[in-house]
């Protein structure tokens with residue numbers, strides 16, 4: 001992945017916030033998931049009056065991709081913050097999203113880019129964000 005590829009992914013995550021459905025928190029999160037074939041699948045958070053059915057931006061992107069037969073991923077960029085102004089801080093993925101990502105991504109290779117509104121980012125491997133993650137390998141016997 002080149003620096004330019006990362007920049008594009010960061011821009012797509014920032015843009016995806018525009019579609020967040022957040023009448024309760026006002027906290028807009030966008031995600032851009034890069035598939036190994038080069039496709040980029042975006043997602044936003046979608047809230048619900050009953051609160052718990054809320055879906056995070058990261059899971060929206062993963063589920064969109066998987067539901068279209070895209071299963072091999074290289075990286076995800078995530079941007080989150082209040083309102084429509086560019087996020088001033090990094091928004092790390094929640095534990096549930098980390099667990100969903102580990103189902104589909106090699107934790108030592110898959111990159112997570114946490115972005116701010118100025119298009120800077122911090123990057124981690126999924127293994128750094130979810131050490132000792134539980135996956136299908138743990139079910140083998």
Ligand SMILES: O=c1ccn([C@H]2C[C@H](O)[C@@H](CO)O2)c(=O)[nH]1
Nearest residue numbers: 025027029045056057093094097
């Ligand atoms: O990983 C995360 C964590 C939170 N949110 C959303 C859920 C909710 O709509 C809002 C506040 O928690 O942020 C995400 O989209 N991704």
Ligand SMILES: [Zn+2]
Nearest residue numbers: 056093094097
């Ligand atoms: Zn989440």
